[in-house]
Amino acid sequence: MKSTASSQLRRRRRVSTVVHRGAVTATADLADAVDAPGLVARPRTPAWWPAVALSCLLVVTAALYLWNLPINGFGNAFYAAAAESGAKNWTAWFFGSLDPNNFITVDKPPAALWVTGLSVRVFGMNSWAVLVPQALMGVGAVAVLYATVRRTVADPTRGAIAGLIAGTILALTPAATLMFRYNNPDALLVLLMVAAAYFLTRAIPAASWRWLALVGGALGLAFLTKMLAGLMVLPAFGLAYLLFAPTNWWRRVLHLLGATVALVISAGWWVAIVQLWPAASRPYIGGSTNNTVLNLALGYNGVDRIVGGGNKVSHGHPSGWSTHAGVLRILSAEMGYEVSWLLPAVVIAIVAAVYLAVRRRLSRLEAAGFVTWTVWFVVCTVVFSYMTGMVHPYYTIALAPAAGALIGLAAVLSRSAAIAMVVAAAGWAIVLLNRAGLGPTWSRWVIGAAAVTAVALLIAALTKWPRLTPVALAISLFASLTGTAMFSVATAATPHTGSIPNAAHTADVWPTVGSRFAKTMMMGASSDTVDPQLAKLLSTTRTLWSAATSGSQAAASLEIASGTAVMAIGGWSSDPVPTLAQFVDDVHAGKITYFVESGRMRSHDRNGGEIADWVQQHYRPMKVGGATVYRLV
Template sequence: MQLKRMQKTDWYLVGILILSAFLYGWGIWDAGSANSYYTAAITSMTKSWSNFWYGAFDPAGFITVDKPPVALWLMAISAKIFGVHGWSVVLPSVLSGIGSVYLMYKLLAPKFGLLAGRIGSLILTLTPTVVANSRTNNMDAILVFFLLLAVYILQKAVAKKNIWLVIVSFGLIGVGFNIKMLQAFMILPAMLVYYWVAIKLPWKKKIAWLVVGMASLSIFTVAYPLAVDSVDQSSRPYIGSSQTNSLMELAFGYNGTERLLGQSTGTGGAFPGMGSTKKSTGTQKNNGAPSGKKPSGSASTGKMTGQAPTGQQNGGKAPTGTPPNQSTNKNANQAKGKAPGQSGKMTRQAQGGQGGGNSAFAIGSAGPFRLFQSDLGSQIGWYLPLAILGLIAGWFGFRKRGAKWHHVSEEQSEVLLWAGWFVPVYGFFSVASFFHPYYTIMLAPAIAALTAIGVAAVVKMSAQSNKESMIARIVVSVAVLTTLLLQAYYVWSYYQIISIILIIVAIGLSIWWLLPRQINNKIKIVLSAISILLMAGWWSLTPTLSHNSAAIPAASPSLLSQTGSSDMGGEVNNQLLSYTKKHQGNAKYLFATTDSNSASGYIIKSGKAVMAIGGYNGTDPTMSLSEFKKLVKSGQLKYFVMGNNSKTSSGQISKILTWVKKNGTKVTYSSSTSNQSSPTQQMGGQSQSTTLYDLSNIYE
């Protein structure tokens, strides 16, 4: 009967999918350049197969972005079909977000019923960081979709005892590695435990299939990186953010140990802003950098006072607010390019509850309760108590009656799957030193699934003995109380009255649930559901209402009150662009600059090659001074644009900048600047003094 019902259209699911499409897709026509770092790469990838294959940042294929290109391939295909627009590069993330909601339903409904499937998909839909991530051209929403797809196929492989599905499932984790590298491996423990416990095969065959699955994982993981690294370095782009021009080194360095230890590429030291953030009022470091990258250094300092931390905007048309790490006047904390050691001080209005909001590195204090703190919690923590209690209730509620403790039911194997996803990821975010708040989307599927499983367990327990029914009421009472109190904490910074109401409702509902009445009382259920979803849903709605497609995606009511563009890294000085285009001649590059941040907007607007000699952070050792001189002597490069960020460069890049300053000729490229050779312009999304150097006369 259950299977027959599932074969029919579930209109509740249809409604949830429509809701997700609205939340993730509405207003993306105002996405502007979204994450301009990746949009510049997408622009370049549409120009040649080589750029497409390598994920080149610039049209000349000088350097790549700091991730493998699988997600960018999808975005580039969209851009090739529809043209390079904010909405076209964001579209794959929107579709991935909707697809993840559907997969959540399909993962839960067969084992736990339609109600669990609906609840899981709705919770995932109404998780603030999921909405924010699904509206950008960052890679996280696409990665989560592929991971859920891998788990879904593994579930089918277990049910059908099909080795080919095992191969495909683990192979998809390898594909995930080539989306965002080691982040994809965070759910491997869950898959391995689930496979071993759930599949019913003789142990020898079980091991053999697992070995084949691991082989598939290995092949799909390393095939692309080894293919790239095996190409002569002179015949391909430099691997951005690596120190040895290697994708494998990038995986285990910048995108590996440095994430855990909080190191900065090229320096080996901790970057200001990473690590603990204080919960008391006063000032704090406010450094920002989008899409999982340390800022490159194109910034001045600034102050921001008296405002709740802002959200982050896309640089589009709608007045949608500034990034969480920005003030409305585009101060130094605004962009991808915050220089190491340069920080703006900001007085917070009601510390706590800002939600990863005031800084790209607002990740709270390391420890077991970091994810409950306001910085991360207001993005991912709204349902955390439900998930934790759901894990416990699911394990004990679906145990086999009279079975030994080590006998695991089918439902319990599913609980192990989601617990195996939840615990390692929770552990990483509790101790890691470098990540951005929006990375916590990795926890969202496990939280949604465990919450839904907990509800299914409580319903099952309530229909059994009086003792189990009483336990179910206690579980629900504690779940409602802790969840609403936690949400009141997040809400307090913006809506004190609503926060007080939530506290009163939490106490009232928790007492009501303890009363010896039927647990399926519809009024009680509806009131509890509305209370839990109301403010979490409101936070989730804010990126949609503000048409926000940000490089550092975050959800916050402050998005609704901010105006102005914050196209981080996407701003262009039209006079500089016009001058260099007019005088480029036969040069291969429009101009060179220190970092990708300062180049992205010009690539997007002109479609021309702009060389970012230091990669994203301005620290990549892409070439030596002698190699740079040869480039200039051959006429491939005529101009160099230098900004404040040049002061933070080191190593070979520093030598190149010193040589440019000593030998280049300063150019006045604007009639309005009269005798000024270094007018102020917007580079990397922020105001800074920039100087254009003409290098064409050095070797004449």
């Protein structure tokens, strides 16, 4: 019996050894393949280093996004005023009203304002309270993207490196630096979309309907942040789960239907409440033509953004502020500076992903990751390149997570792709730096020299001297990311105010950077433009609204400067409120003390023009700090 047991034990040990050697051999064979592993082999380094590296990345990201943040003042006064209103009145906070007396909402749903409104309520109305939440969202987005990409790769070391690369690219994309230091809704939008990608990465390998429901919940909140813009990634998530979840087709479809229900509930509860709330006792839904959220979602914040059209003319968005629609738009003018630094490398990453998939060198989750981020990137690129409605360069922040993830995954899974991406990224960075006239000329030579050195070291590390891998990786990142890092730092150093911020002010060469947007297009782009005399005058009023003025931007600036509620006639985009009759009734009821001329073009606002004409016919003007003011009571 002992002999038999001993023989069985020896047999088991031999089988274990064979299996272990087979695994090692398979790993070694994979490492020797031309296009299978990328920059690193299986590690012999301590397991704690990814946490240390991630901590350093997050500290640097926080420093970039928080550094000298008050130079932006209140950022976009339109949303800052709404945050202040929400801090004063819970109903205004819930609806996203521009003023605390709930005359009209902003032109977006209120999820982002819920965050900044709570911040202002706790810390008071100041620049830090308005802008810090977005900076923290940026740090959070980098951390979640790292976690998502790290979990995608089968090898833990390669996964950590891929995640660090992805997070670094997101942090250093100029559009991200711009928006994570600003109070537009895009900061929360990106955080929620990246969080949804993380939930998807957890859902796919386990075919988990619970994790997939969280994907729907996150995208529902993204809808409540910026409406249809939050759903652009939906095709990517649905396709990845449908193709790669390890269960039968019926269960995949059933799980996706469940996630759709979660999305509808997450996005629809607020829409339903607003729809059921009596219109007479809530603010007008700014941006809509019929005072409904669905009209706002499908019109002003939906189809009109993509193809233009509609009966409304958006004040403050004159034509000619973006390049013509086409495949090259994303590489040229302002968009090129804000997001295109690594796009040539992204194209190489997608090609590498296709090659690896055809050769069956990807795990299920790696393949799913490539599909997710590729479809995300392609859909957003096509939309931003060809949309003919209102399009602003900072929209392209939505591309940054996908670009980072694709480059990070390709860099660690394909050595040839890693080398090609270094060359592409460094070459395009030199072109953009030269075109923008940013930084000294020698910096472009340094980037070129670093790229050549990096390629040589990568080839050496991947053929004869693997110990050179850390040095090769470091120089590769330097060559690839120096250009976008320089522009991001310049962006952080540039003061930004108004509704349409751009990255950095550089040399006045074609395509110009900053010169098109540097000048204020109308009164009230910043609270600093409100004369102290006018602000003091409004602050002494006791009526429901201290004043009325044409346009939400002008009203927002007056609100912030005076600390009072101001009626925004016509809202942001020539909304049909109030009518002349309604305004006259409010004046006669003693609800408005002053009317302040804002300089808004009356041809863009019929109601506002009629009201201004009526005021001029019945009241005498007076000058207060350079502004024309009419006392109505």
